[in-house]
Amino acid sequence: MTASLPGFESPAVGFDQPFEMLEACHDRVRRSLALLGKLVAYLSDHPHDAQSRSAAHDVLRYFELAAPLHHQDEEAHVFPSLSSAADGTDSALKAAVVRLRADHAQMESLWAELRPVLQVWASDAAGAAPDERARRLAAAFAGLYDEHLVVEETLVFPAARARIDEAGQIAMSHDMAHRRKAAAPR
16 A cells, blocks of 8 residues: 555546646645634634644645645746746736745745644644734635635636647656655655
8 A cells, every 4th residue: 555645646636637636736725724724713712632633733744745746846837838938928927927936935934934833733732722923824824825726727727738738748747746756755
């Protein structure tokens, strides 16, 4: 039996469909963000317990392992197909790519602040209820992702899919699969 990590594969979508994989990852991002929101709400009214530790662990695991790989996929394949100044890409797409790259950096920064909070909540130690800073971080992280995903799904993915030919999508698929095999725990 091989190890399966959250966000590494989807039962209905395989690596031979790279854009469908990216969109399936967005579904998992949304589920993980919803879990984060429920966790913050739960811990505001309840003490830490096995359920809250498990939820914190799940959120940590997703955003530590799968989300960075997803961002790498976009940075390596999707964004370059739309950001070349010499190819006539329209200015709205170029601006979207600039914004999405900045979002990735901001997500990474917010995650660096949110991660230690979740690590405490996931540990066996009795963690504190979410303070105002933790609530703000979780809300900012989720809000940034929400806006980011909409831009990708409505503008960037359709345009990139139209620009990346079959050979490019096959190469993209192989790279995505290879990156995940290299990142999977041994």
